[in-house]
Amino acid sequence: MILSAARRRLQSRAFAEEQAPEMVASRSFWADAGQRFMRNRMAIFSVGMLGLLILFSIFGNLFSRWSFEEIDWNVLGRIKEDGGPSLENGHWFGVDELGRDLYARVVQGTRTSLLVGFIAGPVSVLLGATLGALSGYYGGRFDRTVLGAYTIWLAIPYIIFFVVWQAFFGRSMSQMIMVIILVNWTAGLLIVRGQVMMLKNREFVDAARMLGMSDTKIIFRHLAPNVLWVVVIYTSLVIPEVIMMESLVSFLGVGIQEPNTSIGALLSQGASTMTFGTLWQLGFPAAIFVIAQVSLFYIGDGLRDALDPKER
Amino acid sequence: MLNYTLRRLLMVVPTLLILVIFAFYLMRLAPGGPFTSERPLPPAVMANVLERYGMDEPLHVQLWTYVSNIVCCFDFGPSFSQKDRSVNDVIAQGFPVTLTYGFWSAVFVLLLGVPLGIIAALRHNGFWDYTMTGLAIFSQIFPNFVLAPLLVLLFTLSWGLLPGGGWNGGQWQYIVMPAIALGTSYMASVARLTRGSMLEVLGSPYIRTARAKGLPERTIILRHALKPALLPTLTYMGPVFVYMITGSVFVDVFFSTGGIGQDFINGAYSRDYAILLGLAILYAVLTFVLTLMVDLLYAWIDPKVRAGLS
DSSP states (O other): OHHHHHHHHHHSHHHHHHHHHHHHHOOOHHHHHHHHHHHOHHHHHHHHHHHHHHHHHHHGGGGOSSOTTOBOTTTTTOHHHHOSOOSSSSOTTOBOTTSBBHHHHHHHHHHHHHHHHHHHHHHHHHHHHHHHHHHHHHOHHHHHHHHHHHHHHHHSOTHHHHHHHHHHHOSOHHHHHHHHHHHTTTTTHHHHHHHHHHHTTSHHHHHHHHTTOOHHHIIIIIIHHHHHHHHHHHHHHHHHHHHHHHHHHHHHTOSSOTTSOOHHHHHHHHHHHGGGTOTHHHHHHHHHHHHHHHHHHHHHHHHHHHHOGGGO | OHHHHHHHHHHHHHHHHHHHHHHHHHHHHSSSOTTOOSSOOOHHHHHHHHHHTTTTSOHHHHHHHHHHHHHHHOOOOBOSSSTTOBHHHHHHHHHHHHHHHHHHHHHHHHHHHHHHHHHHHHTTTSHHHHHHHHHHHHHHHSOHHHHHHHHIIIIIIISOOSOSSOOGGGOHHHHHHHHHHHHHHHHHHHHHHHHHHHHHHHTSHHHHHHHHTTOOHHHIIIIIIHHHHTHHHHHHHHHHHHHHHTOOHHHHHHHTOOOHHHHHHHHHHTTOHHHHHHHHHHHHHHHHHHHHHHHHHHHHHOHHHHHHHO
16 A cells, blocks of 8 residues: 555656756766866866867968978078078978978978877777777686787887888878877776776676676677776877877887978977077977877866766 | 796796797888898898898798797897897997986986975975976976987086086986986876875874874884885886886987997887897896886785785
8 A cells, every 4th residue: 555655656747847857957977077077177278278289280281381391492501590480481480400391390290299199099098998898808818818918018119010010011190000009009908907807797797697698798888888987088198198109209210201290200300400509490399299298188187087986 | 925936937938938929020021121222232142141140041940040049048149230249249238328327217216206205295285295296297298308308408508517418438427317317207107106105094094093102203104104105106116117227218319328229229220130139038028027026025015915925
């Protein structure tokens, strides 16, 4: 009797209307995290800066009077005196040591670095996370093989891969992205593996298995949404790292093919000529690099604060 | 404990073998080689050169010779690009340099990073805490390849205090900048790690007990809090120490120290497989051995871990 009264109350229209506002107001984890992120002023400002940088790399060329590979013969040989930043001859950022317009080259280099970061970073994390999830879920021999490969991989200096890959496929940007993904397949592997190992013994996974779901479905439909927050945080850390890796290998001269350039290659050229007093060649690429790294750092920081469940 | 150490050491052998086989085939199967140049050598000369370096035999025979030479005589073969020098010579000359500034860099990291982290934790949300956070961000933004030119710009070009590169037998003036450039980002990480774990330890019940007993603050921190707080830092320092003593390739190249990083990059340019492989093996051995040492140190410090091993 009491039970049916309770049922009647639950099914009544009045109850539904009473509960409706609260149900509408309750937000998902992601909406919550989104709101927390939006409240973080530094992170939002950084998103804006990064947006400007992306716009600069796409549309910057519209304001340039020179192309990035054209040599200005008027200043060649007198670069220290005439090659500095100037409004008159259209070299907003001056020229590089070969007399090419630095502004156009910085635009091109920014584009390369951002493309490499935003493609190679997420893809390698996805690759590592997938392997980590499989390895954590299945365990056993597969897990040991993956971990063994992981150990060996980290013990090989990664520059070897860049050199060998270039011998096979050349030094274009798409090859650069591919080899960076290949080198970084270990990104996020351990952390996702740990998470999955922890989650796979939880009741909802048992329930899914009882329902007769396949392993693939359990991993990608039920476990993946639960580790997504880790993957997002990790990706935000890997993107600046990847940009840095690209810059470093370009600095060392095994990066992208001339006349294409990247921020790292520009930094390297700037550093090699600074003894001659042409400091703008180091300053402008360094400034762009710092802006990109600072904003990515604060975006990552904001994401971590917004998504880390300890904060919930 | 001994059992565990032996087991770990035995694991190193097959791992290294896999690494050598993998890297060997990877490099040999790539098109081009140390003797291909713009102007191709006459076939007869090429055949002679290949024979001189034993490269005319099938790959698996070469691999076998390479590995057995290392096992029996510790001989890593001749360098392809530097005539009349063996890989052993190259490493013997370059590694001490890298080891020296890497060591000082590690000293710099520990002597500055750990105290900074402890002070930041003790003055939580105070001046030193913010200084440290600032430093952490700074080091994230200025990786060594941006920091090194800046250092040279300041110390060499503007103030003329330190030489901008070279080694000169390892006088201290030549060590300072490579060590700082190599260590700064790790120093910030160490400070951040130490701060985090110190804060955690200081908030734990046994520290409250120690305070309640009326122990002086100094004893609480040095005797009770420090040891457990340094464990994460220790774990982190293992791989970092390997990076440091193998040196950053970049630091070697930028400061022209003559360390193994420079040999590595030259080997990469000239496709000198022998040097690349030799250095990769050195790097891997150091990684494995140092990780093992850190694990053992960990067990020595933490009784819980020690119980888990035996």
